[in-house]
Amino acid sequence: MPLPFPVPPGWERAFAELPRSRFLPDVFWPHDLAADTFTVADRAADPRAWRRAAEADVPVVTQWDDGRHTGPGPGRDATSSASRPSLVAAMLEALEVTPGIRVLEIGTGTGWNAALLAHRLGERNVTTVEIDPRVAADAAKALARAGLHPDLVVGDGAEGAPDAAPFDRIIATAGLSRVPPAWTRQVRPGGLILTPWGTPYSRWEGLARLTVGPDGGASGPFVDLVAFMKLRAQRRAVPRYPEGLPFTDSTGGVWPPHELWHPFRFLAGLRLPDVTHAVQAHDDGHTQWLYSLTDASWTAAVRRSVGPVEIRQAGTRRLWDELLDAYAWWTSAGEPPLTHFGLTITPDGTHTPWLHTPATPVRP
Numbered sequence: 154m155p156l157p158f159p160v161p162p163g164w165e166r167a168f169a170e171l172p173r174s175r176f177l178p179d180v181f182w183p184h185d186l187a188a189d190t191f192t193v194a195d196r197a198a199d200p201r202a203w204r205r206a207a208e209a210d211v212p213v214v215t216q217w218d219d220g221r222h223t224g225p226g227p228g229r230d231a232t233s234s235a236s237r238p239s240l241v242a243a244m245l246e247a248l249e250v251t252p253g254i255r256v257l258e259i260g261t262g263t264g265w266n267a268a269l270l271a272h273r274l275g276e277r278n279v280t281t282v283e284i285d286p287r288v289a290a291d292a293a294k295a296l297a298r299a300g301l302h303p304d305l306v307v308g309d310g311a312e313g314a315p316d317a318a319p320f321d322r323i324i325a326t327a328g329l330s331r332v333p334p335a336w337t338r339q340v341r342p343g344g345l346i347l348t349p350w351g352t353p354y355s356r357w358e359g360l361a362r363l364t365v366g367p368d369g370g371a372s373g374p375f376v377d378l379v380a381f382m383k384l385r386a387q388r389r390a391v392p393r394y395p396e397g398l399p400f401t402d403s404t405g406g407v408w409p410p411h412e413l414w415h416p417f418r419f420l421a422g423l424r425l426p427d428v429t430h431a432v433q434a435h436d437d438g439h440t441q442w443l444y445s446l447t448d449a450s451w452t453a454a455v456r457r458s459v460g461p462v463e464i465r466q467a468g469t470r471r472l473w474d475e476l477l478d479a480y481a482w483w484t485s486a487g488e489p490p491l492t493h494f495g496l497t498i499t500p501d502g503t504h505t506p507w508l509h510t511p512a513t514p515v516r517p
C-alpha cells in the first residue's frame with residue numbers, strides 16, 4: 154500500500170518494512186493539527202480506528218504529564234509522542250545520511266525514528282537517548298520486536314552521549330531554546346545538528362540545520378516550521394499575573410497574524426525577548442495575550458468581527474507596541490519566509506538568529 158506521505162530517496166525500504174503502527178501503544182491520542190485538538194485511539198475498543206489513526210499522517214501523543222495521566226481523555230501536557238510521519242521523513246532527508254555515518258538521536262519516544270535510522274545505517278551506528286525510563290523501556294521492547302538493537306541510553310539528552318561520541322549527526326526530536334554545548338562538542342567538524350529551536354515566545358520552533366564548525370560553533374538555516382514537546386529542562390509555563398497592575402486602554406487597526414502555524418508566531422519571538430504569547434479564541438474573535446517573563450508587564454488585545462482592535466497594556470513594557478514593531482519589521486522586509494532565517498551559535502554558546510545570512514543578525 155502506498156504511504157500517505159513522500160518518502161525520501163534511500164529511505165523507501167526502511168519506511169516500507171517499519172510502519173509506525175509497530176511502535177505505537179494500544180492507546181494513543183492523534184493530534185488534529187488544524188483544530189489543535191486530540192481524540193483517543195484505543196485498540197481494544199476499536200481496532201480499525203486505531204489502525205487508521207496509526208497509519209494517518211498526523212502526530213500522535215503517547216504519554217501525557219510524564220506518565221501521571223490516566224483515562225481516555227487527553228491530559229494537560231503532551232510529554233511523549235510519535236511525530237507526523239511526513240515530518241519524520243523530511244527530517245531524515247534533511248539529515249543527509251550516507252552509509253557508515255554515526256548518528257545520535259535525542260528523544261527516543263516510541264523508538265520509531267531510531268528504528269528507521271538503525272535500519273538504514275546499521276544499529277551500531279545509531280545511539281538514541283530518552284530521559285523517561287518507562288518510555289525508554291517501551292521503545293526498547295518495540296525495537297527488539299523489530300529485530301533492532303541500537304544503543305539506547307536512558308538519561309538526559311542535553312549531555313549527548315559522551316561514551317559513544319563523536320558523531321557525524323545529531324537529530325533532536327524535542328524542542329529547545331539553547332543548544333547544549335555537549336552537542337557541538339560531540340559532533341565532528343563538518344557534521345550536522347538538526348534540532349527544533351525556538352524562543353520562549355511561542356510553542357513553535359524553526360527546525361535548525363546547523364553545520365558544526367572547526368572552532369566548536371555551529372550555523373545554518375531553518376528548514377521548516379515545527380512544534381515539538383520540549384527538552385525536559387527547557388520546558389516553559391505561560392505565566393498568569395494577578396489583576397491589579399494599572400493598565401491603559403487604547404484602540405488600533407493593525408492585527409499581527411494569530412493563526413496556528415503562521416510563521417510569524419515563531420518569527421515574532423526573534424524580536425521580542427523574554428516575552429511569551431498566547432491566543433484565545435472567542436465566539437466573536439480572538440485575544441492575543443503577551444506576558445513579560447522579566448517583570449509583570451502584560452497585554453491583551455482583542456479583535457472582534459466588527460470594531461477596532463481593543464488594547465489593554467499593563468506594566469513597564471508596552472508589549473503590544475513591541476509586537477507591532479516586530480510585525481512592521483517583518484512586513485517591511487517583504488514578509489520573508491522562515492527558510493530565509495537561520496541561527497548561529499558561537500563557541501562561547503551565544504545564539505544569534507539571522508535573516509538571509511549570518512552577517513545580518515535579527516536584533517530585538
Ligand SMILES: C[S@@+](CC[C@H](N)C(=O)[O-])C[C@H]1O[C@@H](n2cnc3c(N)ncnc32)[C@H](O)[C@@H]1O
Pocket residue numbers: 232233234235236259260261262263264265266267282283284285288308309310311326327381382383384385386
Ligand atoms: C516527540 S518525542 C520523540 C519522538 C521519537 N523520536 C519517536 O520516533 O517516536 C520527544 C521525546 O523526548 C523525550 N525527552 C524530553 N526531554 C529529554 C531529554 N532531556 N533527554 C532525552 N529525551 C528527552 C521525551 O520523553 C519524549 O519521549
